[in-house]
Amino acid sequence: MNNRINLTIDGKTIQTEAGKNLVDVAKENGIYIPTLCYFRELNPLATCRICTVKLNGRHTTGCTIKVADGMDIEVNTPELLDNRKAIIEMLYAEGNHFCPSCEKSGNCDMQNLGYDMGITVTRYPHVFSDKIVDFNPKRMIMESNRCILCKRCVEEVKTKDGKDVFSFVQRGVKTRVHIDYEQEEKLSESEALHAMNLCPVGAILVKGMIHEQPFGERKYDLLGKNILPKVTSVNNNLHKKENEKFIVATTSLAGCFGCHMSLLDIDTDLLDIIEIAEFNKSPLTDIKKFSKRCHIGLIEGGCANSENVHVLEEFRKKCDILVAFGECAIMGGIPAMRNFVPLKECLEEAYLNGVTTEIGAHIIPGHEDIPKLLNNVYPCNEVVKIDYYIPGCPPNAQHIWKVVKSILLGEEFSITHDEFKYD
Ligand code: SF4
Numbered sequence: 001m002n003n004r005i006n007l008t009i010d011g012k013t014i015q016t017e018a019g020k021n022l023v024d025v026a027k028e029n030g031i032y033i034p035t036l037c038y039f040r041e042l043n044p045l046a047t048c049r050i051c052t053v054k055l056n057g058r059h060t061t062g063c064t065i066k067v068a069d070g071m072d073i074e075v076n077t078p079e080l081l082d083n084r085k086a087i088i089e090m091l092y093a094e095g096n097h098f099c100p101s102c103e104k105s106g107n108c109d110m111q112n113l114g115y116d117m118g119i120t121v122t123r124y125p126h127v128f129s130d131k132i133v134d135f136n137p138k139r140m141i142m143e144s145n146r147c148i149l150c151k152r153c154v155e156e157v158k159t160k161d162g163k164d165v166f167s168f169v170q171r172g173v174k175t176r177v178h179i180d181y182e183q184e185e186k187l188s189e190s191e192a193l194h195a196m197n198l199c200p201v202g203a204i205l206v207k208g209m210i211h212e213q214p215f216g217e218r219k220y221d222l223l224g225k226n227i228l229p230k231v232t233s234v235n236n237n238l239h240k241k242e243n244e245k246f247i248v249a250t251t252s253l254a255g256c257f258g259c260h261m262s263l264l265d266i267d268t269d270l271l272d273i274i275e276i277a278e279f280n281k282s283p284l285t286d287i288k289k290f291s292k293r294c295h296i297g298l299i300e301g302g303c304a305n306s307e308n309v310h311v312l313e314e315f316r317k318k319c320d321i322l323v324a325f326g327e328c329a330i331m332g333g334i335p336a337m338r339n340f341v342p343l344k345e346c347l348e349e350a351y352l353n354g355v356t357t358e359i360g361a362h363i364i365p366g367h368e369d370i371p372k373l374l375n376n377v378y379p380c381n382e383v384v385k386i387d388y389y390i391p392g393c394p395p396n397a398q399h400i401w402k403v404v405k406s407i408l409l410g411e412e413f414s415i416t417h418d419e420f421k422y423d
């Protein structure tokens with residue numbers, strides 16, 4: 001029986017066999033539908049929703065569509081692309097994803113999609129979840145704060161006698177994956193590695209067998225090289241008199257000053273910058289107070305204490321354009337790792353119980369001159385409006401100045417793959 005059918009994807013007529021999976025049909029025809037939960041022989045799970053497309057005008061998950069004659073599928077409309085980006089941003093905001101220190105970095109499907117979609121910041125506030133990191137299984141570690149509940153492990157990993165190793169426990173926002181310790185012990189080494197590798201993120205790790213490929217040999221190191229630079233057009237209408245220079249201010253909030261070190265790494269190109277700009281308040285000039293309004297303010301670090309908030313708000317008032325540069329400014333970075341521990345416990349560990357605490361010391365510093373610590377470390381965009389983001393830890397020096405110059409001069413700029421990818 002002839003089961004050839006015709007359908008259209010993004011207006012392109014495609015001939016294929018009825019009943020095939022849409023994600024596969026699209027791929028065969030050069031159209032990419034991103035997925036995270038969809039996995040080889042497994043029945044489509046439809047848990048991540050990233051493959052959402054429009055079928056005859058209605059939203060539905062692409063991985064669950066078996067193609068049929070006359071279907072009209074939309075994949076890459078601006079609305080669908082933005083929906084997909086929003087889903088990835090939600091996953092980033094909901095979990096704890098510190099890619100530069102993650103064992104899966106470079107091999108992670110979600111990280112790759114983040115790069116692919118040009119995500120530099122999430123539009124949602126970070127949750128900084130505090131779920132279980134379970135080291136108890138004999139050979140595995142389950143880092144629930146990175147799990148995206150895709151269900152691949154639950155469906156795919158079984159013992160030889162057919163028992164489940166992974167299962168979902170609890171409900172709603174508390175849902176997490178639990179490992180059955182007894183069944184986990186029965187897995188062979190290769191079966192355990194298979195579990196780690198099928199996880200699209202770095203939630204399942206096998207002790208002593210953690211991804212060991214060097215840079216350049218990881219799953220996604222070479223992919224993405226062909227991603228076209230994303231062009232950003234800039235029209236800020238910054239006003240200044242002819243012959244006057246642009247005024248730049250910089251500050252470091254809860255950061256390590258690495259981003260400011262990177263600013264200086266520009267070396268002799270700094271002379272170029274000085275031709276068009278002068279610095280006002282900045283650790284680079286040691287000018288402590290704004291003496292005039294600035295065209296652009298560069299912010300390193302997030303907000304960890306009351307002084308950080310005050311400085312950031314002052315920058316927002318005194319600068320026409322605010323740029324958050326570096327991961328700490330964009331998502332809290334390493335300082336935000338304290339967000340999983342109550343502030344009281346952090347202080348007790350630092351000043352009373354820590355191994356480096358001086359014997360006999362029993363005071364948590366507190367004085368009206370010492371800025372008050374906030375309960376959490378906050379990304380800058382959760383405190384004031386931020387106009388541009390420069391990702392990196394730290395961002396590349398040439399890239400920082402390319403962006404700054406383009407903003408000042410109102411020119412288009414593009415982010416190349418190498419500048420954007422820093423894991
Ligand atoms: S699991 Fe992936 S996205 Fe999350 S921190 Fe690790 S590399 Fe980054």
Ligand code: SF4
Pocket residue numbers: 146147148149150151152153154166177198199200201203204
């Ligand atoms: S542990 Fe990994 S494979 Fe299992 S549900 Fe979470 S993200 Fe998916």
